Amino acid sequence: MKEMFIRFNKNDSVYELSTYEGFLKITRDDEIIHIQFANVNSQRLKDLGLKSMNDIAGNISEYIDLCEKMQMYKGISFESDEWERQTKIHVKIKYSSQDGELGYYKCQIDSIQGNMRGFHGDRLIEEKYSPFVEEPSDNEPETTSGKPKFTMQQLVDHLNAENKIPVYDL
Structure with a gap:
């Protein structure tokens, strides 16, 4: 599920930098610390401090230190937009700026042509992208969606908080 990866030891931890389908992921001891676009x-995004893979390759250790210090990456989500003749897949990555302001950065990452009647874009997301960007969960409770259950108030609070964050199209 990875196109390229580099694994090395640093400060008694195992770090891995991997790429897949245009994404770059950095993990420390199998926990995701950063996800971004490879290019x-x-x-x-450059103003936030993100660099392209070619710029990172010169000094991976320094970039990992930057990602751990700034903790820009806050989450990732995917959306499918189904039309009559195609399905578009969008990604939203949540980052925080140096001053702590949160923002979503959204762009189209995939498109499938053809008559999609009965096709569910969520299935493509689940099969193609989710295994790369999600951490393996051993201790989370089982639900039909694979995600932990919310109480009604937790769900309302979560949705209201997400609506206040600006979305920037890339």
């Missing part, structure tokens, strides 16, 4: 072309 950073947007000035908004």
Whole structure:
């Protein structure tokens, strides 16, 4: 499920930098500390401090230190937008800026042509992207969606909090 990966030891931890389908992921001891696009072309993302894979390759250790210090990455989600003749897959990555302001950065990452009647884009997301960007969960409770259950108030609070974060199209 990885196109490329580098694994090394640093400060008594095992770090791994891996890429897949245009994403770059950094883990420490099998826990995700950062996810971004492998090629950073947007000035908004560069302003946050993100670098492209070619820039990172020169000094991976320094970039990992930056990601751990700034803790920019806050989460990732995928959406499918089904039309009559195609399904578009979008990704939203949540980052915090140096001043602590949260923002979603959204762009289209995939498109499937053809008559999609009965096709569910969520299935493509689950099969193609989710295994790379999600941490293996051994201790989480089992639900039909694979995600922990919310109480009604937790769900309302979560949805209201997410609606206040700006979304930037890339």
